[in-house]
Amino acid sequence: MPCHDKKLEAARPELEYNENPEVDSVITSDELDSIIIKSFSPLSTVRRTPLDEDFGDDHGPLGSVCLGELVGSGGYLEFTVRAVAEKYFGYKLPERVQFRTIGRGRDFKEYILQGPGQGEKSMKFAAAYGFKNVQKIMRSISAGRCQYQYIEMMSCPGGCNNGGGQVWILIQHVCFRAWSWMWCRGSRQRWHCAQFISRRVKLRFSLSSLN
Structure with a gap:
């Protein structure tokens, strides 16, 4: 981690x-x-x-970054938004999911998933990074005013990119080259990655109820 x-x-x-x-x-x-x-x-x-393909199939080294946009945190949040939209609301979201930023910085953002029909219920998702935003969420929950059904919270501002346990890369151009390569290739690895995840979970745990 x-x-x-x-x-x-x-x-x-x-x-x-x-x-x-x-x-x-x-x-x-x-x-x-x-x-x-x-x-x-x-x-x-x-x-x-060779790479171990148990959980990656043909996605190779991109298997761990194919769940969403190439960000330090928020990939599973986006994955959840897409899954809810398709399974419960019956439609697929575009390749880029546009989250709305709350406040001045980029550490508090939300996404409202609307039902397909007029007057149908909506679901609200949020990402809150940094202790200040986490405190806001916790206060709203304690007061019974929280309006989100799914919240991803990280104590570090910016999410996992600022995690204290991260490996420090001193050679910046090596890091930039690796990131550029993943960015160019990553756009091809999106929602379909959920299929191999579901297959592997079924194989490992025999959960036949998974779709």
């Missing part, structure tokens, strides 16, 4: 079943990077092998 707070979340007693935690251990991206370097140093001596 890119976030140290996930360690605290995993240790919460509410996330246990019969004294068995849902998550045994959490390591950050930076910690994993350190483990790999210490275990396989120098990396140039490690034999190259």
